[in-house]
Amino acid sequence: MRSQGNTTWNISRYQQKRKILNTFLQTFHRFGFFLFFTKTWTNTVLSVSVKKLATRQQLQLTPLLPPYLSSQCISKAGVTKLNTMSAYNPEEDVNLYTPPTTVRGITELNRDLFRKNVALPALKVKKDVVNKVTKSLKNSTLKRPGLKRVVEDSKDEMYRLILLDPCKISCMESFETSEKAVLKEYNVDLQIHMYHLEMTYEHFKPEEILKAVLPEGQDVTSGFSRVGHIVHMNLRDHQLPYKYLIGQVIMDKNPGVTSVVNKTNIIDNTYRNFQMEVLAGEDNMIAKVKENNITYEFDFSKVYWNPRLSTEHSRIVGLLNSGDLVYDVFAGVGPFAIPAAKKNCRVMANDLNPESYKWLVHNCKLNKVNNKLQSFNMDGRDFLLGPVKKDFIKQIEILSSKENKTSIHIIMNLPGLAIEFLDVFRQLFEKQNLVDALPTVHCYSFSKSNEPAKDIQRRAEDFLGTSLEGRCSIHLVRNVAPNKEMMCISFKVPAEVLCKNYLAERDNTEEPAPKRLRPDEVTASEGPQ
Ligand SMILES: C[S@@+](CC[C@H](N)C(=O)[O-])C[C@H]1O[C@@H](n2cnc3c(N)ncnc32)[C@H](O)[C@@H]1O
Numbered sequence: 001m002r003s004q005g006n007t008t009w010n011i012s013r014y015q016q017k018r019k020i021l022n023t024f025l026q027t028f029h030r031f032g033f034f035l036f037f038t039k040t041w042t043n044t045v046l047s048v049s050v051k052k053l054a055t056r057q058q059l060q061l062t063p064l065l066p067p068y069l070s071s072q073c074i075s076k077a078g079v080t081k082l083n084t085m086s087a088y089n090p091e092e093d094v095n096l097y098t099p100p101t102t103v104r105g106i107t108e109l110n111r112d113l114f115r116k117n118v119a120l121p122a123l124k125v126k127k128d129v130v131n132k133v134t135k136s137l138k139n140s141t142l143k144r145p146g147l148k149r150v151v152e153d154s155k156d157e158m159y160r161l162i163l164l165d166p167c168k169i170s171c172m173e174s175f176e177t178s179e180k181a182v183l184k185e186y187n188v189d190l191q192i193h194m195y196h197l198e199m200t201y202e203h204f205k206p207e208e209i210l211k212a213v214l215p216e217g218q219d220v221t222s223g224f225s226r227v228g229h230i231v232h233m234n235l236r237d238h239q240l241p242y243k244y245l246i247g248q249v250i251m252d253k254n255p256g257v258t259s260v261v262n263k264t265n266i267i268d269n270t271y272r273n274f275q276m277e278v279l280a281g282e283d284n285m286i287a288k289v290k291e292n293n294i295t296y297e298f299d300f301s302k303v304y305w306n307p308r309l310s311t312e313h314s315r316i317v318g319l320l321n322s323g324d325l326v327y328d329v330f331a332g333v334g335p336f337a338i339p340a341a342k343k344n345c346r347v348m349a350n351d352l353n354p355e356s357y358k359w360l361v362h363n364c365k366l367n368k369v370n371n372k373l374q375s376f377n378m379d380g381r382d383f384l385l386g387p388v389k390k391d392f393i394k395q396i397e398i399l400s401s402k403e404n405k406t407s408i409h410i411i412m413n414l415p416g417l418a419i420e421f422l423d424v425f426r427q428l429f430e431k432q433n434l435v436d437a438l439p440t441v442h443c444y445s446f447s448k449s450n451e452p453a454k455d456i457q458r459r460a461e462d463f464l465g466t467s468l469e470g471r472c473s474i475h476l477v478r479n480v481a482p483n484k485e486m487m488c489i490s491f492k493v494p495a496e497v498l499c500k501n502y503l504a505e506r507d508n509t510e511e512p513a514p515k516r517l518r519p520d521e522v523t524a525s526e527g528p529q
Helices: 012-031 035-057 084-088 127-136 177-185 206-213 237-253 307-318 337-342 354-366 380-400 418-425 452-464 502-509
Strands: 061-063 116-126 150-152 159-163 193-199 224-227 230-233 259-263 276-281 286-291 294-299 325-328 346-350 373-376 408-412 440-447 472-481 484-492
Touching: 116 127, 127 159, 127 177, 159 193, 206 237, 224 307, 230 237, 237 259, 237 276, 286 307, 294 337, 294 354, 307 337, 307 472, 325 337, 325 380, 337 346, 337 354, 337 373, 346 380, 354 373, 373 380, 380 408, 380 418, 418 440, 418 452, 440 452, 452 472, 452 484
Parallel strands: 230 259, 325 346, 325 408, 346 373, 408 440
Antiparallel strands: 061 193, 116 159, 116 193, 150 159, 224 230, 259 276, 286 294, 440 484, 472 484
16 A cells, blocks of 8 residues: 655755745735736746656655745735645645546556545644644544554654645644644644645545546445445446446455445345345355344355344344244244344244255354254245144143243244235134233335335234234334335234134123233334233
8 A cells, every 4th residue: 555655855946946936026025016927927937847846756745835925824824825836736636535537437446547646734743742733733634544644754853744634724824723822832833834645546435436437426325235244235227337346346445345246136036035246256155144143144145134124133032031932934044033042932933945944044053042943944824824823722721821921922024925924813723712822923014105004004904804903013114215114013913813703702701802002103112012
């Protein structure tokens, strides 16, 4: 990585010329004649000679032109204006944030094209006070990751150079009063110097690089998700010609990323995994991630994993108590099921995708919960009608006893489809003594409605064949796209839905109706437990 170079003061030819011109101009200035004309003329002469020197001698630091050549600051305080020299030298600019314009439109990454020289304002400060001065100037010093604020002055080891923020400091007048007082207190020379710095690819941020490369005015920030060592992007059409360059830049700028992939299909397949193209780095898709302090491993190209669901996973797990019974119908590689088992719940987890099932089993072992978690590889409906129903019946005596403290949770996270599975619960059981053991369902759905909470409730009611009014809670999980929300509806399956002849039997035995839940919209914590 190239960085700040040495300083050079001995530009004798330049200084000689400057001396002659100073004398000449001071005479004119004193008489007040033709100032504008002389400024323009002198600047041109100096500009040419300084430019020559700069290229020939690799100039790094030059004192600025004398005060009377500057236009704004001189009249006020007799201080040096910063920009005088850069105004004459088009190669020099103070913009730290824009790579050279020549990179516009490149589709292959050539890091050398990102080199450019910038001229930064600098103060020359005695070595023994530099820390104190830097601390006091913290509002005005250069703040740019990867760039030092204090650099050596190679020609004068008793001094250091404090680099200043070019957006804030253009002349001594730019300093705040308190800062000026500090400079005075430490006898700092009240002259701003120009420090020439070579910026390289390493210095620029990824968005600055991509903004400079992609066609002007086009969006470059299409965001990405990170899954272990893999960055996963969803590039738009106008970004596709630059996809390999984008992938390389993202990989370069994100430590630990060794692979960048682009989604090539909308996830509408059954297993909810992406088809992807590797844009940069290795094609190893076996990811290792940590979510809520639990480690998961899986093949990202073959299973579903969304890092944006970690809060939702922990919200649901937060509703569980040790000893609860959890049936996870669309379990994926286990982000609800494994933490639930870790919490000492007994878990039955299922996924139709054989790859998800394989990694679910793997993650159980990895997290040492295989004695608490049983895995299944079948369709969700078959899972509910088979193993879940069987297990439930086995537990029924315990679950419906008065002392029972165990809650039953059924998690259904397949937002595109899960609601349509709710009819499974209709008349699933013969018995009606389930009243104290009714399972709580957490069912996910997308909604494009203006009233997503009402929409999801209405659709759940249609599949259950009963009203959930006052007996459900609805939680907004996340905004998936403009006008598309992911929601979670939680409710205890009503006894009249779950048990055959429930109403008739209840009327005979005069059993009280199930406790009604608060009519609670868009809240997580108040939901049924
Ligand atoms: C949206 S993912 C959720 C995975 C996991 N629960 C999570 O929160 O990350 C849905 C999962 O359902 C599985 N799946 C899709 N259709 C299914 C079905 N009919 N029966 C069971 N699982 C299914 C997919 O393979 C996928 O792993």
